Amino acid sequence: MDRNSRIEVLVDHVKNPRCKGVLDGADVVMPGGSPECGGSVVVYLRGDAKGGIEEVSFTGEGDTISMGATSMILEKVQKEKLTPEEVLAFDYEKFVDDIGREIVGSRTRNATLGLSTLKAAVRKYQREARPALKEKPASFH
């Protein structure tokens, strides 16, 4: 994909954001970023009965890279039904490659704002709200 095509993908995500809006009944509401620098988002996460991810969404404002990339990663989670473990293992560098390293340039922080906030939401979900983990007592050997 050439530079312009990659920019078009991001712009499409900005103009037609996927998974955008407040998620009713969210188990986790996780803010990230700064409106003064690059952008800020709030990621909403609702888990399913098995401790997986049922739905994610985001609100926020920022530049083309941060908003487009946030929409991209949340759409991926939703479409591919990624598990919490898969989200946490998702590599930042790979994500920057997916967006296009040549257009992200030095703005890797903006590009990974959504992913880092999503990971923070998943960690909080696992810590505080995940039903499967809460019900399952720790075992010791």
Next chain:
Amino acid sequence: MQQEIQEKGYAHPEALVTTEWVAEHLGDENVRIVESDEDVLLYDIGHIPNAVKIDWVEDLNDPLMRDYLDPEHFAQLMSEKGITPDTTVVFYGDKNNWWATYALWVFRLFGHDNVRVMDGGRVKWEAEGREMTQVVPTFPRTEYPVPERDDAKIRAFKEDVERHLEKNGPLVDVRSPLEYSGELLHMPDYPQEGALRGGHIPGAANVPWAQAVREDGTFKSAEELREIYEGKAGLSEDQDVIAYCRIGERSSHTWFVLSYLLGYDNVKNYDGSWTEWGNSVRAPIER
């Protein structure tokens, strides 16, 4: 319609041009229009015809050390953008010209003083339905002599701020109230871009930078600006003033307002700002 700007009563009205003026000078070989944004892709999405892009990170920063580019690289950048020492450079950008004024301030460090800002920035140009293009212009390379960089007049280093404090000199902190109060230390998940301590430099007044701008992106009138910076913050034009923020970008906007629009002769931008001060051992802090 430079009249609109004249009527706002600025000390240096020539530092601003209207969108209409820019539209009339798109092909003027003595003028180079420069877009400088926070949103680094905006230029690719569409820009003013014949405008070139200067990115504050990629173009104006030293790639290794925390400093601006050196004189050789500045001359090279000017040559690549088709700018001569006599070219009138007109800056515009997103976020109320926040980054445009930052780029302008860096140009001034190198003695390129023939600089203007397009009042209202990108948002006003777009709102007026003016022409945008994705065509990246090319200009013949110019001969731009390697300039001397003079950091003394408009840039403050930490030692300058310390001496300023000893004299009880006025400081203006242009960050958000939460940053000023110390409640917000850094952006969540990015502690490396924050500071170990929160608060502000003792005695600094808090005037968030965007208070200088109207809703349409244009600067407020001189009278309105005086009310903010003199009436509320207690500054006066006969004083030496130092402005700061987190890394010196927002405060370059305030530096522009105080220097050009209100005509203060001695304003410096402390670009080390809170990321330096708030991490420094034994630097005095107020909350």
